[in-house]
Amino acid sequence: MLERRSALASAKPYVGSTLKIAERPGFTLTQVAGLSPDFETKLSTVVGPLPETVARAQVNDARTLFRLGPGQFWIVGPETDDAAAKLQGQCAVTPLNSSRVRVSLEGAPAREALSRLMPVDLHPSVFTPGGVALTGIHHTPVTVHCAAENAFDIYVMRTFAVTVWEAITDAARLFADRS
């Protein structure tokens, strides 16, 4: 088996007592897109209820679903997920497991740190758990998922992962422990 290597393997870790920033690997990412009118029905048969809007994620057991736009979804599943295989032939299935790095921010200052990075209203009454923002950090497109009150998953393009990681950890320097 070839060794799998994260895009952030050489990135400088972030150490913070109140704010945790870390890569959260161990997921599969599959993009699916419709090629037939009953696409969403077929999809929901395999993965469960679908998110109603782009702005909300749908968590079905171990899978989190994102609606990217008309007839396009992301399925974020566990490290081994049979969703892609089950959907093969029913729609356009594009594995994107290597294409994104998932960075998580967790802790009380997470919203303040993120406010330094992306033009999204992060007020707790606005960006609530389950909320999704297709936005940009450091000039690159990212998908941000509010996983819990003060926990966020950011899906970053792999080739920009290091530069975005550095931008995130720099923005959060105020909350880092001093080494």
Next chain:
Amino acid sequence: MTRFRRLPQGGRIDRAKPVSARFDGKALGGFAGDTLASALLANDQVLIGRSFKYHRPRGLVAAGIEEPNGLFTLGEGATTEPNVAATMVDLVDGLVARTQNAWPSAGFDLMAVNSILSPLFQSGFYYKTFMGPTKGSWMFYEPFIREAAGLGKATGLPDPDRYDMRYAFCDVLVVGSGPAGLAAALTAGRSGARVVLADQDSDFGGSLLSGNDAGHEAWRIACIGELKSLPNAETCARTTVQGLYDGNLAVLVENRSHLRPDARKGEARMLLTQLRAKTIVMATGAIERPLVFSNNDRPGVMLASALRSYTNRFAVAPDKRAVIVTNNDTAYQAALDLATAGVAVTVADHRASVSADILSRAGAKGIAIFPGSGIFDVEGAKGVTRVKLGGAHAVTIECDAVGMAGGWSPVVHLSSHGGIKPKFDEAAAGFVPGGFPASHYGAGAMMGTYGLSAAIAEGSNAGASAASYAGFGKTRPVYAPEHVTDRSYAILPTWAPAYSAKGKAFVDFQSDVTIKDVKIAHQEGYRSVEHLKRYTTLGMGTDQGKTSNINALALMAEYRGITIPEAGTTTFRPPYAPLTMGAIAGRTVGAHFRPVRLSPLHDWHVKNGATFIDAGLWKRAWFYSWAGATPETAYVKEMELVRRGVGLADVSTLGKIDIQGPDAAEFLNRVYVNGFAKLPVGKVRYGVMLNDDGIVLDDGTTARISDNQFYMTTTTAQAGEVMSWLEYLLQCHWTDLNVQVASLTDEWAGMAVSGPKAREALQLAFPAEDLSNDALPYMGCKDFPFEGVTVRLLRMSFSGELAYEVHVAADYAISLWAHILKAAAPTGIKPYGLEALASLRIEKGHVAGLELDHRNTLDDLGLGKMAGKEKDYVGRALRFREDCQSPERWSLVGLELMEPDKKLRGGSILFAATDEIKGHGRGYITSVTWSTELNTFIALGLYKGGLGHEGEEIIAAFPLKNEQARLKIVSPHFIDKEGARLHA
């Protein structure tokens, strides 16, 4: 002689917290709550600097952001910050400040000789004096003028401070925390709306901070207390709203310098906020205007409101006597407060009569009032000694300070940033907002509403309206403190001095513009306020004419015999106040200046001696240390490796697109000029696509993975553009096609295995696969599993040699790359970089980004024969425009250097042998390399008439280095024209 003293009690300073700063190398004491300006005055430092042009002695004029004179250089070494208004600097321990634009000191400045030469420096003197005698004289004088002019000097050292930025959102933004702003913010806050209150001052309250009324103070404290208790309200002190932009975007900059932030801890000296507000209430207040009279710039002459601020807020007052000159009632607040502080006050009032109420209250404080009088002259060299009045009471008064009260100018900057010109309000004798968009409101002095209770009512109403607009209904209004009597204004606007000696009468203190300069501008035809500004430099300083603009345009209106509204105002643009460049740059400095894109193989390259080169945002392996220490030597070795053995190159930067659907083949057939409808599964095809204007957009390859799935590669440069183009075509033009596209650029890594030993190398790496010519011929492709991962092998060549591309999921790229190098080591395989890769393709005659520059047609690039004759494709119609088919177009040629002792340079201009070497020539060199095959420099270029001139000798000129070389036009395919190597 002007003297100021610290009052024994009062003020908002904390006398229990002494502060020690340094000013011009000496200790400067004060208290917490002082500004640098108030501390200077408290230490009787009245002469604080020299003026811009004439180097006249200057003192403080204001107590706020409008200060024109009190500019200092703060900090030392790398933290040096020039031109900072002392009125906006908190006095903190360790603060270091020094005067600027004076040498050796502000007290004795040798450049004061300029004052004697002042007739030379009248308005327009640059243009009159330095334009001759020859045409280029200005260029000669300019460095000297720039050296002599200016105020403080910035350091060239990197700024060690940290500047941060954030995004924020709210329902109601209230700008300014004076009575109107506080009322607006609290009323909006009570509705539940998310409110942000921003004020440039270190405390909230605006004009109330300069008052001494206990009832007003109690009201202020109560408002702030309630506001801060609201979970939906955010209060931002020391935060200047620098600009308003479309979509209710406000840019706020908070100055945290007083906290002495430690950049190593991530603490920022300034925080820039991009705030998007649903509604905005502007309560930006008003700035008092000076009056224009002889020697009105003597140190000790300041705004009456400033005298009041220093007295009440900072407990610093003139030592014994002050003279206040006014044309309105508001000056009497300052007069009364000064008198209360023990200062003897005389008021010269331009108006013939003063109200009985004022006379009564002033009389009770022992204030002498001279109606119908103004200042004739101010005496004193480095500070006021006495004032001569003119008019009804031509008396001379010994004094320490002079207060000017010329009326108030509403701060209409923000309301004008969106392009709405302010309008002149006769009653307010100033410009007020000319209107607001639906979600903007104004309140208080900025609307010309100067009474306290009226301003509070207006603010509360604006806050309620703003909250309602944002969707919040119920609120409670904020009421003014009880028993408030609104002050009267009763202004008699006066612009030109009624009584004046022959001393300089300044309109703009910071830019040293006098009333005479305005007259000269008028006489010389610079009568528009915009021309006046530029001819005299009026309003062009760091204060942007906050105290001078209205006086100047009123004077110009008077000279022109038109009204002030007819004269108009200059344009207000962001930023409202001087802004450190660092605050704009924020964290986007150094390594964070722009995003960097890394190949999945980047870490391997780093560890294995690659030198990198920027290619767009990408960091690409340029060459490797095994081949040499410099690109000039290394790339030739790497080329030889590929031509004679086998090399491995990282091509992960190529764009990669997944195309799926029953109409995918038809879609590609329309996108590419050549046919793709019948491309068999397992085959790859080179394709070119055009923009709809018939110009080449990009080239690349597409492999058919299955009946309904294709794998497209694009050039690195056009990857994003092609992806967008495909989505656009599907979503807007060909909605009938059942196709889905997805970017795979980040998902897949790519590596090129090139050279005569490429098959041998890959066979060693993948022994289970049949890679024979029969099993995988040229332009064939296959997917196969290897070590648990799918590997995609495409047999195609950019170098012209037997070559393959190996694609794999990016996470596995390094281990597969390392495996290939290890397994194929017996072949001598080594990595080669971008320089060699790009040079190999020149020898083969492949076009790339330098030729695909969005200006060339298919035929220009020699690719016209590829296009399908029977089918339609994007760009076909316009491709056949007459000009696009002209034989005289610049088209692709190969070029061989005919002079071995010379070298070729990219970008060289091409001329026919008989041409004069001048102008744009007949074309240019796009790509150049040393050819290891031909042992000479070769190039690709675009030349008028193209290969119609094959065999001709031409000239390549490189004017920047004054070089010329003789070339021969040849086929762009320098090697293996038959393609034998590709098919080996």
